[in-house]
Amino acid sequence: xxxxxxxxxxxxxxxxxxxxxxxxxxxxxxxxxxxxxxxxxxxxxxxxxxxxxxxxxxxxxxxxxxxxxxxxxxxxxxxxxxxxxxxxxxxxxxxxxxxxxxxxxxxxxxxxxxxxxxxxxxxxxxxxxxxxxxxxxxxxxxxxxxxxxxxxxxxxxxxxxxxxxxxxxxxxxxxxxxxxxxxxxxxxxxxxxxxxxxxxxxxxxxxxxxxxxxxxxxxxxxxxxxxxxxxxxxxxxxxxxxxxxxxxxxxxxxxxxxxxxxxxxxxxxxxxxxxxxxxxxxxxxxxxxxxxxxxxxxxxxxxxxxxxxxxxxxxxxxxxxxxxxxxxxxxxxxxxxxxxxxxxxxxxxxxxxxxxxxxxxxxxxxxxxxxxxxx
Amino acid sequence: xxxxxxxxxxxxxxxxxxxxxxxxxxxxxxxxxxxxxxxxxxxxxxxxxxxxxxxxxxxxxxxxxxxxxxxxxxxxxxxxxxxxxxxxxxxxxxxxxxxxxxxxxxxxxxxxxxxxxxxxxxxxxxxxxxxxxxxxxxxxxxxxxxxxxxxxxxxxxxxxxxxxxxxxxxxxxxxxxxxxxxxxxxxxxxxxxxxxxxxxxxxxxxxxxxxxxxxxxxxxxxxxxxxxxxxxxxxxxxxxxxxxxxxxxxxxxxxxxxxxxxxxxxxxxxxxxxxxxxxxxxxxxxxxxxxxxxxxxxxxxxxxxxxxxxxxxxxxxxxxxxxxxxxxxxxxxxxxxxxxxxxxxxxxxxxxxxxxxxxxxxxxxxxxxxxxxxxxxxxxxxxxxxxxxxxxxxxxxxxxxxxxxxxxxxxxxxxxxxxxxxxxxxxxxxxxxxxxxxxxxxxxxxxxxxxxxxxxxxxxxxxxxxxxxxxxxxxxxxxxxxxxxxxxxxxxxxxxxxxxxxxxxxxxxxxxxxxxxxx
Numbered sequence: 001x002x003x004x005x006x007x008x009x010x011x012x013x014x015x016x017x018x019x020x021x022x023x024x025x026x027x028x029x030x031x032x033x034x035x036x037x038x039x040x041x042x043x044x045x046x047x048x049x050x051x052x053x054x055x056x057x058x059x060x061x062x063x064x065x066x067x068x069x070x071x072x073x074x075x076x077x078x079x080x081x082x083x084x085x086x087x088x089x090x091x092x093x094x095x096x097x098x099x100x101x102x103x104x105x106x107x108x109x110x111x112x113x114x115x116x117x118x119x120x121x122x123x124x125x126x127x128x129x130x131x132x133x134x135x136x137x138x139x140x141x142x143x144x145x146x147x148x149x150x151x152x153x154x155x156x157x158x159x160x161x162x163x164x165x166x167x168x169x170x171x172x173x174x175x176x177x178x179x180x181x182x183x184x185x186x187x188x189x190x191x192x193x194x195x196x197x198x199x200x201x202x203x204x205x206x207x208x209x210x211x212x213x214x215x216x217x218x219x220x221x222x223x224x225x226x227x228x229x230x231x232x233x234x235x236x237x238x239x240x241x242x243x244x245x246x247x248x249x250x251x252x253x254x255x256x257x258x259x260x261x262x263x264x265x266x267x268x269x270x271x272x273x274x275x276x277x278x279x280x281x282x283x284x285x286x287x288x289x290x291x292x293x294x295x296x297x298x299x300x301x302x303x304x305x306x307x308x309x310x311x312x313x314x315x316x317x318x319x320x321x322x323x324x325x326x327x328x329x330x331x332x333x334x335x336x337x338x339x340x341x342x343x344x345x346x347x348x349x350x351x352x353x354x355x356x357x358x359x360x361x362x363x364x365x366x367x368x369x370x371x372x373x374x375x
Numbered sequence: 376x377x378x379x380x381x382x383x384x385x386x387x388x389x390x391x392x393x394x395x396x397x398x399x400x401x402x403x404x405x406x407x408x409x410x411x412x413x414x415x416x417x418x419x420x421x422x423x424x425x426x427x428x429x430x431x432x433x434x435x436x437x438x439x440x441x442x443x444x445x446x447x448x449x450x451x452x453x454x455x456x457x458x459x460x461x462x463x464x465x466x467x468x469x470x471x472x473x474x475x476x477x478x479x480x481x482x483x484x485x486x487x488x489x490x491x492x493x494x495x496x497x498x499x500x501x502x503x504x505x506x507x508x509x510x511x512x513x514x515x516x517x518x519x520x521x522x523x524x525x526x527x528x529x530x531x532x533x534x535x536x537x538x539x540x541x542x543x544x545x546x547x548x549x550x551x552x553x554x555x556x557x558x559x560x561x562x563x564x565x566x567x568x569x570x571x572x573x574x575x576x577x578x579x580x581x582x583x584x585x586x587x588x589x590x591x592x593x594x595x596x597x598x599x600x601x602x603x604x605x606x607x608x609x610x611x612x613x614x615x616x617x618x619x620x621x622x623x624x625x626x627x628x629x630x631x632x633x634x635x636x637x638x639x640x641x642x643x644x645x646x647x648x649x650x651x652x653x654x655x656x657x658x659x660x661x662x663x664x665x666x667x668x669x670x671x672x673x674x675x676x677x678x679x680x681x682x683x684x685x686x687x688x689x690x691x692x693x694x695x696x697x698x699x700x701x702x703x704x705x706x707x708x709x710x711x712x713x714x715x716x717x718x719x720x721x722x723x724x725x726x727x728x729x730x731x732x733x734x735x736x737x738x739x740x741x742x743x744x745x746x747x748x749x750x751x752x753x754x755x756x757x758x759x760x761x762x763x764x765x766x767x768x769x770x771x772x773x774x775x776x777x778x779x780x781x782x783x784x785x786x787x788x789x790x791x792x793x794x795x796x797x798x799x800x801x802x803x804x805x806x807x808x809x810x811x812x813x814x815x816x817x818x819x820x821x822x823x824x825x826x827x828x829x830x831x832x833x834x835x836x837x838x839x840x841x842x843x844x845x846x847x848x849x850x851x852x853x854x855x856x857x858x859x860x861x862x863x864x865x866x867x868x869x870x871x872x873x874x875x876x877x878x879x880x881x882x883x884x885x886x887x888x889x890x891x892x893x894x
Binding site (some may be wrong): 181184185188189191192194195196198199202203205206209210212213216217219226228229231232235238239242246249333337340341344345347348349351352355356358359362363365366369370373 | 687694697698700701702704705707708709711712715716718719721722723725726729730731732735738742854855857858861862865866868869870872873876877879880883884886887890891893
């Protein structure tokens with residue numbers, strides 16, 4: 001399945017590594033993912049087993065990377081939501097939580113999503129240099145990361161204050177535009193993803209209904225000596241084959257949808273959220289800057305120096321973040337468009353192939369059937 | 376039930392009067408707009424109608440098909456049993472469609488013209504065979520289409536009028552192409568008449584489409600939404616299939632009621648098909664009586680063929696019902712898919728509109744269009760699923776009910792015969808008693824009664840054999856038709872599948888350059 005995905009939807013640009021993620025049987029508690037990577041420069045191959053917690057740990061390290069000016073201006077590639085192995089495949093709750101990723105046997109799309117995540121990380125000029133990443137990919141030991149409390153993750157999405165700060169007017173038009181666009185885009189992308197998921201689920205249900213129809217066609221076949229009854233049975237069998245082909249067709253169509261547009265939409269719904277969070281962090285910093293200015297103005301002579309220091313530091317941070325953010329935003333959009341194009345191409349090509357195949361199958365069945373009936 | 380065989384146009388005036396006899400009510404209704412008798416239609420020599428008209432002096436209802444049918448079947452029989460004899464119970468079918476008009480008082484009034492026409496049967500025999508051949512052979516050539524549903528009237532009295540177009544080269548019709556307007560109750564009326572005439576002698580009469588109070592009320596009230604449009608279309612299609620099935624039956628094709636239905640511009644309203652009419656209530660009562668009878672008749676089946684066949688039909692019934700359920704689920708999901716695809720298309724279009732990147736924006740709009748087109752395809756495919764399979768299956772489920780009904784009729788016929796035998800026995804015993812009691816006048820009466828019942832026993836036996844024979848033939852024909860029908864549908868379905876895929880290929884091929892053009 002991974003190979004197929006590669007053909008249809010070439011992996012996102014990963015600089016140093018070629019990565020593949022597949023799923024190994026869960027031990028009841030959690031899924032274990034097999035991560036194969038190949039360092040392109042040295043051609044060395046690595047294979048490690050990672051759990052979702054490991055991924056989370058990696059993400060945490062990336063968030064807290066030290067020595068990177070303007071770290072907060074980075075749009076962090078998003079991790080998919082945590083899977084719950086106790087819920088069965090395609091359980092409606094799973095689908096609510098994970099959307100498209102919960103569809104299909106063994107959640108191949110979920111593995112693909114993790115793969116994409118790692119590709120994005122390794123393709124990021126700054127993040128790929130994080131030493132933890134190296135360890136994650138090459139050493140088959142659990143990452144010795146401090147189990148972080150949920151609280152630390154929360155600074156990325158501050159709840160109550162968030163709403164107020166979110167609407168804080170920006171000093172830079174470019175950023176204000178970006179924030180507005182992001183809002184629109186996020187909302188629309190989410191809507192599209194929802195509708196898309198609905199559509200794909202219905203396609204799958206249709207395939208299942210075809211299966212039932214095909215089965216019930218075969219049920220009535222009994223040994224009847226009567227000539228017309230036999231003819232009828234033959235026809236039912238033939239029709240059952242046809243319906244099987246229809247079922248395969250729908251399954252293909254759904255699969256194509258998922259592997260191309262589905263994955264894209266799924267990723268970018270979350271990626272746009274990540275961008276939103278980055279912009280939010282910058283806005284928070286902006287508020288800090290403005291507060292620092294106010295404090296400076298209000299400060300009494302004694303405190304003036306400290307306030308001045310603080311202001312300088314905050315200003316510097318803000319500048320670094322904004323600088324980083326500008327680059328990140330550029331890259332983000334370029335990547336977004338490229339990925340969208342890839343997925344649209346992939347969709348088109350795969351659906352075209354499926355349609356051609358099905359057309360050939362149906363045409364053949366039609367001529368067989370005509371022969372059978374002596375037309 | 377005076378049904379008139381329509382003679383080919385000889386002279387307009389006579390012709391007019393012949394046309395509109397209905398239930399013997401208005402014997403000489405001359406409608407202004409009758410058949411515009413086209414002189415072009417050839418008079419086949421086989422049609423004995425010429426003889427008919429010479430036999431009668433002017434407009435007179437001549438007892439036609441029913442008799443001739445019987446005459447046909449019981450070549451030497453002197454048909455004593457009149458139409459209105461109490462033996463002839465009103466026949467009720469198990470179908471949901473309003474069954475048959477029970478023998479109405481007017482029928483009692485109708486003078487039955489008896490074996491005056493005995494010379495005719497021979498001719499009918501020949502013509503019937505010829506027509507049957509014509510019907511069964513390659514030259515079966517009747518095409519009926521029901522189209523252009525039009526709402527007539529307003530409010531609760533409104534109804535839909537359908538255009539019935541017949542194209543044929545068969546000789547039994549007076550023209551090659553003709554159009555009439557009919558409403559739903561007309562169809563029910565036709566079925567009702569055919570059922571009354573033919574079911575009890577073993578013919579499988581195609582059931583009429585079902586009534587639907589909800590559907591019709593929506594249409595009457597004028598709700599112009601997709602569901603009432605769908606309802607009308609469903610009904611139109613069902614009416615068309617009903618007529619085609621009816622005319623495919625070689626015997627029914629010749630029935631004057633059928634011919635009149637197809638050709639005559641005006642048709643008296645079939646009021647007795649309404650559920651709440653007097654006839655309707657009578658039907659319900661009789662239906663209950665029938666059910667009871669069915670339970671109490673225990674037949675000694677001497678013919679294994681019938682037993683096997685009944686079992687087979689039972690199995691087939693089960694199978695078809697299951698299939699029907701599966702197909703309905705399929706149709707439902709496909710409709711759902713259509714809705715969801717449309718929603719996706721819309722949201723994709725909205726996304727495209729907000730997209731800054733021009734090429735991407737355009738591609739998204741294109742994608743939205745492609746998905747909309749796919750949505751259309753889904754809808755069409757859903758229709759195909761429905762009209763091809765689902766309706767075919769439900770038609771056959773109801774046809775099988777007719778078949779079962781015919782088997783039941785045979786049972787009834789057998790039962791009648793047995794009852795007659797019992798009665799005969801009783802009469803003989805009574806006579807024997809009277810012999811000893813020495814009452815000469817009563818004795819004579821007893822002897823007469825014995826004679827009468829001997830005749831009835833003979834008749835009963837003949838009826839039974841005849842209905843058995845007819846049923847065998849009918850079942851054979853039915854089975855052949857069944858295979859033909861399903862074959863045709865499957866082929867159509869496959870063709871629709873191929874077409875859909877071809878369309879999809881077109882759409883995606885058109886989209887490809889757009890997708891490439893991004894970036």
